[in-house]
Amino acid sequence: MRWSVPSKLLRTPPEGEGPTSVLEVDLAGGVSTVPLEGETPREEDVLVGLFDGVVWYARAAERPTAPVTDFRRTPTELVATASALVRWHAGAPRCEVCHGPTRSVVRGQRRQCDDCGALLFYRTDPAVIVAITDEADRLLLARQRTWAVGRVSVIAGFVEPGESLEQACAREALEEVNLALDSIRYFGSQPWPFPRSLMLGFTARVNDPGTLQVDGFEIVEADFLTKRELEERLGQGKVTLPGPASIGRALIDSWRH
Ligand SMILES: [Zn+2]
Known part of the structure; x- marks a missing residue:
């Protein structure tokens, strides 16, 4: 996926536009690989948007009728949006203002509080991921505690309240690997x-x-590697990099090539 180019997904198509298709989404956020083509959306289905002439909806399904995929294997806007929206609704957020019950409105694009009428919007959690190089153009590759031996990537972390993105990068680098950026x-x-x-x-x-x-x-482990050192270790099977769909991999590949 080229995430820097504008998306073809129109998230707010007029109602009644075009043929419809429904993507089933399981409780873990897996999205059905075989959409229910021509399916009439139900009241509780969530609008994903107009894509390639079809209006897509997402439906929570405990057991989808087809196998599911996730964003790591199928990194598209349809999978990401369907998975994110269905899990948001499944979490049934309470009202942020009065903690009253909320319900899905605007074809699932918002939730609204039954008690005070406040509108709730989907939220994203910003996280930074940073490729750190030194003056000799060596790249820092690190292994998280929970990863298998040999798996490495650049460092990452969530943005804290009141922090800029650049400050988050600098803090994570200082906290995790004691480096001043x-x-x-x-x-x-x-x-x-x-x-x-x-x-x-x-x-x-x-x-x-x-x-x-x-x-x-x-x-638990981190090292600065030259391009040659990384290629050698990859060739020997001593290290593995993040999957090709991830921005971590894109950062590493951008440095490699
Ligand atoms: Zn409320």
Whole structure:
């Protein structure tokens, strides 16, 4: 997917527009690989939008009639949007103002409070992911505690309240690998519906790679590698990189090539 180009998904088509198709979404957010073509949307179905001449809806289904895929395997706007919206509604958020019960309105694009009338919007959780290089153009690759030995990526973390994206990059680097960042530059973004993140990619320089020290809590191993060292380790099967659909991989590949 090229997330930097405008989407073909029209999220607010006029009602009654075009043929309809329904994507079933399971409780874990998996989206059916075989849509229910021509299905008339039900009251509780959520509008995904107009795509390739078809108006798509998403339906919560405990057991979808076809196998499901997720965004890692099928990174499209349809899968991301259907999965994110259905899980949002399944969480049945209470009103943020008065904690009253809410219900789906505007074909599932909003929820509204029955008690005070407040409108609730879908929210995304911003997370930064940053590719850190040193003056010799070596890239920092790190392993999280929960990952299998050999799996590495660039570092990432959620944005804290009151923080800019650049500050989040700098804080994560200091907390997780004890590095002071410089020249923090935006790279690109990607939806990451697990369950509702927006990944914001950055590149950054570190002037003193010698301070590198893993926190031992979130990050258990980290190293600066040259391009040659990385290719050698990949060739020997000693390291594995994030999947091709991820922005983490896009950051690493952008440095590699
Ligand atoms: Zn309310």
